[in-house]
Every structure is written in C-alpha cells, then in structure tokens.
Amino acid sequence: MPAELPKAYEPQKYEDEIYQRWEKSGFFAPEAHPPWVDNPDDPKRPYFSIVLPPPNVTGTLHMGHAAMLAIEDVMIRYHRMKGDKTLWLPGTDHAAVATESKVESKLIKEEGLKKPKEELGREKFLERVNKFAQESHDTIVNQAKKMGASLDWSREAYTFDDKRNLAVRTVFKKMYDDGLIYRGYRVINWSVKGQSTCSDDELVYVERPAKLYYFKYSKDFPITIATTRPETKLGDTAVAVHPDDKRYKKFIGKEYKVNFLGQPLIIKIIADEGVNPDFGAGALGVTPAHSAIDYEMADKNDLRMVRVISQTGHIDINEPENIHRENDFYVDSTTWEAAAAAKKKFNGLTVSDARKLIVEELRNSGLLEKEEDISQNVGTSDRFGDIVEPLPKTQWFVDVNKKFVLPHSEITGIADGAEVSLKQLMHTVVENNQIEIIPDRFNKTYFHWIDNLRDWCISRQIWYGHRIPVWYRHTPPSTTPLKDGSFIKTRIVSGDMYVGVNPPDDVENWQQDPDTLDTWFSSGLWTFSTLGWPEETIDLKTFHPTSVLETGYDILFFWVARMILMTTYTLGTIPFKTVYLHGLVRDEQGRKMSKSLGNIIDPLDMIKDYGTDATRLSLLIGSTPGNDMKLSVEKIAGFRNFTNKLWNIARFMLMQINNEQLTTNNREPEAKTLADKWISGRLMEVTKQVTDNIKQFRLSAAGEALRAFTWDELADWYLEIAKIEGNKSEILNYVLNTLLKLWHPFMPFVTEQIWSEMKVQETKNKEKFLMVEKWPQVESRAEVGAEETKNNFVLIKNIVIGIRSLRADNKIETAKKLRAMVNAGAKASLLRENDEIIKGLARLEEFKVEEKIEKPKTAVGFVEAGMEIYLDLAGVVDFDKEKKRLAEEIAQTKKYVQAQEGKLANKDFVSRAPAAIVEGEKKKLEEAKNKQAKLQEQLSLIHS
RNA sequence: GGGCGACUAGCUCAGUUGGUUAGAGCGUUACAUUGACAUUGUAAAGGUCAGAGGUUCAACUCCUCUGUCGCCCACCA
Numbered sequence A: 001m002p003a004e005l006p007k008a009y010e011p012q013k014y015e016d017e018i019y020q021r022w023e024k025s026g027f028f029a030p031e032a033h034p035p036w037v038d039n040p041d042d043p044k045r046p047y048f049s050i051v052l053p054p055p056n057v058t059g060t061l062h063m064g065h066a067a068m069l070a071i072e073d074v075m076i077r078y079h080r081m082k083g084d085k086t087l088w089l090p091g092t093d094h095a096a097v098a099t100e101s102k103v104e105s106k107l108i109k110e111e112g113l114k115k116p117k118e119e120l121g122r123e124k125f126l127e128r129v130n131k132f133a134q135e136s137h138d139t140i141v142n143q144a145k146k147m148g149a150s151l152d153w154s155r156e157a158y159t160f161d162d163k164r165n166l167a168v169r170t171v172f173k174k175m176y177d178d179g180l181i182y183r184g185y186r187v188i189n190w191s192v193k194g195q196s197t198c199s200d201d202e203l204v205y206v207e208r209p210a211k212l213y214y215f216k217y218s219k220d221f222p223i224t225i226a227t228t229r230p231e232t233k234l235g236d237t238a239v240a241v242h243p244d245d246k247r248y249k250k251f252i253g254k255e256y257k258v259n260f261l262g263q264p265l266i267i268k269i270i271a272d273e274g275v276n277p278d279f280g281a282g283a284l285g286v287t288p289a290h291s292a293i294d295y296e297m298a299d300k301n302d303l304r305m306v307r308v309i310s311q312t313g314h315i316d317i318n319e320p321e322n323i324h325r326e327n328d329f330y331v332d333s334t335t336w337e338a339a340a341a342a343k344k345k346f347n348g349l350t351v352s353d354a355r356k357l358i359v360e361e362l363r364n365s366g367l368l369e370k371e372e373d374i375s376q377n378v379g380t381s382d383r384f385g386d387i388v389e390p391l392p393k394t395q396w397f398v399d400v401n402k403k404f405v406l407p408h409s410e411i412t413g414i415a416d417g418a419e420v421s422l423k424q425l426m427h428t429v430v431e432n433n434q435i436e437i438i439p440d441r442f443n444k445t446y447f448h449w450i451d452n453l454r455d456w457c458i459s460r461q462i463w464y465g466h467r468i469p470v471w472y473r474h475t476p477p478s479t480t481p482l483k484d485g486s487f488i489k490t491r492i493v494s495g496d497m498y499v500g501v502n503p504p505d506d507v508e509n510w511q512q513d514p515d516t517l518d519t520w521f522s523s524g525l526w527t528f529s530t531l532g533w534p535e536e537t538i539d540l541k542t543f544h545p546t547s548v549l550e551t552g553y554d555i556l557f558f559w560v561a562r563m564i565l566m567t568t569y570t571l572g573t574i575p576f577k578t579v580y581l582h583g584l585v586r587d588e589q590g591r592k593m594s595k596s597l598g599n600i601i602d603p604l605d606m607i608k609d610y611g612t613d614a615t616r617l618s619l620l621i622g623s624t625p626g627n628d629m630k631l632s633v634e635k636i637a638g639f640r641n642f643t644n645k646l647w648n649i650a651r652f653m654l655m656q657i658n659n660e661q662l663t664t665n666n667r668e669p670e671a672k673t674l675a676d677k678w679i680s681g682r683l684m685e686v687t688k689q690v691t692d693n694i695k696q697f698r699l700s701a702a703g704e705a706l707r708a709f710t711w712d713e714l715a716d717w718y719l720e721i722a723k724i725e726g727n728k729s730e731i732l733n734y735v736l737n738t739l740l741k742l743w744h745p746f747m748p749f750v751t752e753q754i755w756s757e758m759k760v761q762e763t764k765n766k767e768k769f770l771m772v773e774k775w776p777q778v779e780s781r782a783e784v785g786a787e788e789t790k791n792n793f794v795l796i797k798n799i800v801i802g803i804r805s806l807r808a809d810n811k812i813e814t815a816k817k818l819r820a821m822v823n824a825g826a827k828a829s830l831l832r833e834n835d836e837i838i839k840g841l842a843r844l845e846e847f848k849v850e851e852k853i854e855k856p857k858t859a860v861g862f863v864e865a866g867m868e869i870y871l872d873l874a875g876v877v878d879f880d881k882e883k884k885r886l887a888e889e890i891a892q893t894k895k896y897v898q899a900q901e902g903k904l905a906n907k908d909f910v911s912r913a914p915a916a917i918v919e920g921e922k923k924k925l926e927e928a929k930n931k932q933a934k935l936q937e938q939l940s941l942i943h944s
Numbered sequence B: 001g002g003g004c005g006a007c008u009a010g011c012u013c014a015g016u017u018g019g020u021u022a023g024a025g026c027g028u029u030a031c032a033u034u035g036a037c038a039u040u041g042u043a044a045a046g047g048u049c050a051g052a053g054g055u056u057c058a059a060c061u062c063c064u065c066u067g068u069c070g071c072c073c074a075c076c077a
Helices: A010-023 A063-084 A098-111 A117-144 A164-179 A229-233 A292-301 A334-345 A351-364 A422-431 A444-449 A521-524 A538-544 A553-571 A605-610 A612-619 A633-655 A674-695 A699-725 A729-743 A750-761 A784-810 A825-833 A835-842 A879-905 A907-912 A915-941
Strands: A047-051 A085-089 A183-192 A196-198 A205-215 A224-226 A238-241 A256-261 A265-270 A283-286 A368-381 A389-398 A405-407 A416-418 A436-438 A470-472 A496-501 A546-552 A576-582 A817-821 A844-852 A861-864 A866-873
Touching: A010 A117, A010 A368, A010 A605, A010 A612, A010 A750, A047 A063, A063 A117, A063 A546, A063 A576, A063 A605, A063 A612, A063 A674, A085 A196, A085 A538, A098 A470, A098 A750, A098 A866, A117 A553, A164 A183, A164 A496, A164 A521, A164 A553, A183 A368, A205 A612, A224 A283, A224 A422, A238 A292, A265 A292, A265 A334, A265 A633, A283 A292, A292 A817, A334 A351, A351 A368, A351 A861, A416 A422, A422 A553, A422 A576, A436 A444, A436 A470, A444 A553, A444 A674, A470 A835, A496 A861, A521 A553, A538 A750, A546 A553, A553 A576, A605 A612, A605 A633, A612 A633, A612 A699, A612 A750, A633 A699, A674 A729, A674 A784, A699 A729, A699 A835, A729 A750, A784 A825, A784 A861, A825 A835, A835 A844, A844 A879, A861 A879, A861 A915, A879 A907, A879 A915
Parallel strands: A047 A085, A047 A546, A238 A265, A436 A576, A546 A576, A817 A844
Antiparallel strands: A183 A196, A183 A389, A205 A224, A205 A368, A238 A283, A256 A265, A405 A416, A470 A496, A817 A866, A861 A866
C-alpha cells in the first residue's frame, strides 16, 4: 500500500511550493511544450492565447481579479493539457490618472507638500510616480501567483514601458498621417478639479434636483427662455425653438441685439428639431461654448461661440474670442462701456456665485418669470468626481467617421485597399462574426455604442502617461480662431508643428506637447503591443489574433471596443476571436463590494482560510457569463469541503491501489463487474461533457458535472462498492488519473499535490507535472450495451435506496441487519450477480432473489422497475403507518397514470408528436400502471 | 425617453435547439458515526417555474402584454 496521505487537505502547506515548482519548470511558457507532444514545431499545431487584462499597477487583488484569473486559468490549463501552443501573457496597467493622483495625495500626506506637481516639477514628480509604481507592482503580481495563475511571466509587459511607448508613438504617427488624428478647437468635457479633459465614456451621470429658471434676456427681447444654468447665458449667441412651434415661428431667422444684465449679446433665433416645445418655455438659449449639444446646434447653424467660463471654473468674459471689436455692435460706445462694466461685475466669480448673482439681478429687474424644481442628469467625471464643465479647448481627437484607405485587410467583407472609417471597421468585425461576444446579447449594446460614437478626445492634461509625440517650434500655436467668420468649425492648427515617432533632430529648438494620451489609447494596442509590435516578432505571427479576451462587461466600451478599433486599423485584423464577458462579483445581498459598506471579501483572506482551489471554484461554479454573481464566505467554505472530499477520495483510492500497480499511465483496464462497467462509462460521459462545456465556455456547467460525478457517483456509490467487491487496483488507478486531469484546470493545487504523491510512489520523481499531462480523450468506441449497463446499475441503486428509505421510515437503526427478498422475474440473474453489493449497501443479512415470491407477513415493500421488493421488519413494523405510506404512493402513481392516459387519449398528440415520444409515453404509462397494481396488491395484503 | 437583464425550493443559482413525475448547493428535519472523509454518511420535507393572454399535440423553454428589482445608454435646456 502506498504511503498514506494526511487525513485532511491543508492547502497552505502545499500551494506556494507547488507554484514555485511550476514556475521553475518553465511550462508556463509555450516554448516548453508538454513532453508527450510529438510535433511541437509543426506550424499547424493549434495555438491558444490570452492576453491578461492588465490590473492597475498600484492596485491590490480583489474578487473581480480573482474571478478573471480563475476563468482564464481554466481555459489556459485546458488548452495546455490538450497540447496546444498555449500562451497567457501577463501585464500591468499604469492607470494614468489613478496612479498619478494616488502618488500626489501620498506626497501631500507623507511629505507635507502642498502642490507636489508644481513643487517638484514634471521630471522629478514622474520619477516619484515611477518609483511608486515599481514598488507596488510586485504586490499585484505576487497576488496573481497566489491564485495559481499559470501566466508566462517571462513575457510580462507594462502599459507604460519603452516597448509599449514605441507602439503608441508609431500608431499615433500613422493615424496622424492618415488624417485620423487631428488637433481641434472644440467643446470638450473639462474637470475643473482634475484640470484635465475626459472622454464622453468617462462621464458618469448623476441624477440630482435642480431649478429651472424662466426669464427674458431683457425687457425688449420677445421670447422667454428656460435654463438651469443662467450664468452660461452670458455666452449665448442664439435662441432655439422648434420649427413648428406656432408661438415662435415668426421670429425664426431674426437677430436681436440685447443687453443681458449689462452683457451685450447678439441673439439669432434658430429652429431645431431637437427642441421640445412642451418642456420649459419651449425655447432655449444656445450657449455654443458651454454645452456639447449647443455646440452641435451652433455648428449646424453657423453660430458664433463665446466663451465665458475659464478652465478654473470662474466667469471670464475676457477671452480673445469673446470680444469682436470688428463687429458693428460694439461700435456703439455705450454698449462698449456696458460690456466693460459687465466684465467687471462678473469676472472672477465662481460659476455658482455668478448664478446666484444673476438670478438675484433677474429677480430685481422683474425679468425672472418663474422658478421650477426639476430633476436633472449631470455629467460627473468618473476619475475626479466633480461635475464636468463643458468648455472649448484645443485638443487632440481621433476622427471615427473619416474614411481612409486600409491597405491590408484580413477582415471578412473588407478588401485590401478599401476606403473605410474606424466606425465601419468596428462594426464589421462583430457583425460578420469574426469576433464573437459571449453572451451575444452584448452585440446589441456594442452596436448601439458605435452608432452614437463621437470623435474621441485623446489628450489629457496629466503627466503620468504616454506623452503626445508632437513638437512645436516654440510654444504651442495659439488657440485664437481664424478670422473666417466661423468660430465653430473644427480647424486643424498648422504652423510649426512636428509629428513623429521620434523627436525632431534639432529637438533643442522644439518643445513637446505637454499633454499625455488617454490611457485607453495605449490599452487599445494591448493584444499586439504585448507581442512585440511594431517589430515583426515570432510571437506576433504565432499568437495573434489572440484566441480569447476575457474581461468584465463594464469595460466593453472603454477597452474592448477600443482594442477592436486600434487593431483593425493598425493591423487590418481582429485582436481576438472571442470576447468572454464575466459579471461583477457582489456580496451575498447583491451589493457592490466596497470599503464604505465594509462588505469586501478579500480573496487573499479566503485563500488563507480555505485555499486557492476553493476560492477558484466558488467563482467558477454557479456563475454564467455576463451576469453578476453573488459571493459569500459560506459558498467558499462549501468548496473547501469539496476540496477536502476530493483529497479523501484520492486518499482512499490510493489505499485501495496495490503498490506495484500504482501508475500515472492512463490506460483503461477491462471492466469486470457491472459497477466497473458503469463507472467507466460514466467517466467517459463526464469527460465528454466537461470537454464540450469548456469548449463552449460553459465553465460552470463543466465544473458542476464534474462535482456531481465525483461526489454523488464516484464517492457515494462506486467507492462504497469497491469496499465490497475489492481488488480494484487497476480501475481505481485509471479513474483517479482521469479524474485528477479533469479537475486540474479548476483546482490546480490539490490535484497537482495528489499527482505528485503518486509520482513519488511510482517513479520517485516529483518533477513531473499533472499540469502538462495529456487531457483525457473521448474515445468514439462502440458503446455496446452501454445503455443497458447504465439501466442495470440504476436498478441496483434504486433497490438500495428503496430499502434504505424503508428503514429510515420505520426507524430501524442503521446497524441492524435485515432480510429482504425480491420478485425478480427476468432480472433474477442480474440481481443475483450483484447481491453482495445490495446486501452491503443496504445492510442486509440476506437478499433472497426469486423469480416469484409471496409477501411475508412481517414485511413492508415497494415496487421498482416492475419488481416487488420486500423488507422483512420482523415484527417491528407499524402497519397503520405502512398502510398510509402505501396509500399515498398509490395516490401519487394514480395521478400520474391518469395524466399519462389523458395524454395518450389525445388523438392530436398521438398523430402529431414524433413516434419515439409517443412510444416513450406509452412505456411510462405501462410501468406506472404496473407499479400501481403491485402497490395495490401490497396494500391489500396488509392485515392488521 | 430608449435598450438590456433578472424573477424557478427558505437562501444562492442550473435548466443548451419546446417532450424530465422541474434539478443542484447551502439551510432545515430525522437518524447515524472509532475503518477515506464530521470539512462526513443515510433518509426526508420543501416549487401553480412573477402574473395574464397567445402559438403548439406539448410551454420553465417561443410570442404579446403587465408587475417588481437591477443595469446600460441618452446633456428635455
């Protein structure tokens, strides 16, 4: 007998050591193919690759990461065991804003700096950020290792390292040359707090109460407008009404010179379909400089743009584009003086102070007609948290609608050299199914997002990020608009500007654009920048497009869509074939886990208390793609129990396997008994189920099938039978080998540990890994009699269950041996062959199998598959109770019989349903009728 | 305002093209326990599949409507 395993599995004892051995073995890298692969260098050998969604470098592992790592590791380990060239490439994300502000507040807190960026300067500050990132990098990496993730650390990438920076610069330059990146003066989302732009997707809308003010700009203005932001009206250049609004139709096209509390305005009345005549006053003041929607309206109607709010969030009506001395409106000196007074009055006020003042003045001058409480959606900055101030600035944009020539295309439906837009590319690859999104309902969301996509603002005013590879001869060109009468039209500022992958030769005469790129710009390149692009590396050729992208559905737009954009544009191909979206991990009440709620389940605590395998299973089983999952400590504890169960199953099996016969060589032995045949058949079925389910990304179903097999069939039945039949070395060995392999992707540690105990027994060599064993094959052998085997076994099983059930009902203690007998009819020989099993499992001293038998007087009975089984209770039976029990069962059976008869009496059913279904229902009816009759007979035989 | 999802046992969830007497885990109840495992075993209770219509021989499954909850998108200013 092999050396015994400890009674309980203690994950903490093994996990770290196993991970180190795995890592040292080199098998995480695709170069180290499993030893049994015959043709490792065959170019046709399939590959499987996943690039890990990079966690923030300064972050710590949370359950979301844990779920991601567990799901991806299952896929990776499965494909590695299948013999594919398998690469799982790790990396971390520099998380520009998040990291920068973390370091900033750290410097303030710990070193007493007031404004760290100003005080240290760009270079020194970035040094500090880099240092911090470097230090905390190891934390998240080590935590990923704790999860058992079989990542190829030799290829680790960072979104902000030199290689990725080169990729970023290269793509930027290419897009600029194609005219897809432009510098423009447009209304963008500005975070006053963060002093930076943010993209449309980074806005979070918050519902809050607001006041809607109704007023006229001045007494002589004909239309009342309504607004929640009176202070922006200082920059109005139009009033918009619905084209069909009878009240206002006559004003459309007219232009008014008004004095708005001292501020001179020229207001044009325009018509726009978007104006809702029933909301507010049915007329709205158009502020092109401080509202994205007004900006679009202004663009359509060729309006002027007057900026009145500065980037610090103060009123500032002194911007160059605001004062138009050429305009005859201002020739009038009184107006000019009024304008000067207005400036003096409002300038320097914060937005909210200005609002108060304006409302006050409107009220005093009798212009304010109404105040109304409404609820309003305001956009806040996801990163900084403050309400975003739309204002015009010169920024860099990616044009998503502009057509360009795609020289090389591997995209179905788009030919080499075709003229396309980025939007079209993004649309096509999902529509033509080159990229499959799981679950597929997210296709709809994705298309909707693309259809509404506007140009992407990519420049940010923070320091920790990829610097824009643009240099200006002196200072950045002025943002003063051209004197073409149009203050709206996007224009690309030319002049002394250099765009290049590398700095200009005489860089000392140039100044680089101070801005950095949106972090998603570099993340968008992730699948190919990590593989070495722009170099033409072997990795790129071998592993791209990647097989699967697995990530949370919450970053479908931020990241997944941008990767599709960047990859189709740059390489003319898809970044990945399948997108697997997992849900959010929530607490047991369905709430998000957060510090403030104190409901965080820390994966590292769980690993410590219950082991990694249990933690992984709790995230894998019982959750489906795209749906949030609820997690509780109890669930994890439950899987800890299962881990221990598996350990003890193995422990027992190893004790049953004869020392000389122990082998990790997986040949299926000949099945001798019915139970043997049954368990081999079931194992084969389960192998097929698990394999199919993993292939179809149904990991929960795969795990659930395996769990049910392992516990309910193998442990509860076959191993119990093995105790009775004995002498099962070979088959137990085979089942154990297969079982460990099937479980390995889900619970790598406990399976590897058991395997290495076996390896030591067998070869005295620990350095052979289950991790690279060959995945069990599903043999397409002819399953002669497989169905019959199963049915026969189920019959035995049901007899045992029936007897146990009667015992329990009659409160017979487990230890007491009873006598049972059966009217076996045609099944007599089957039951005789297996009577030891029945006797053992049902605790019988005698199991009498006869073709025909009379019911003993002191017995109770039941009917199974047409046989009557009697359990002799030797006088302890309570006949009243027994009568009741039988009557209940008869009633139930009767109900079923009636239902079946009704079904079969229905002519439509018999004529229209497939013959096989009808046959099946007939058979069920016969069996039930038979059962009913026999139960009836049993009842009638009770004389009390 | 538009869209999506969920609603199945006390709780957490499976249920793959329509055909099962609707399943699992946890929990509950009863009994057991030095022989692989109490991180256990045996047995049991527990469901009008949110509601109403419809299609069909047949609906948890397909269609329509309603309700409750959740999420995403959308700057009625």
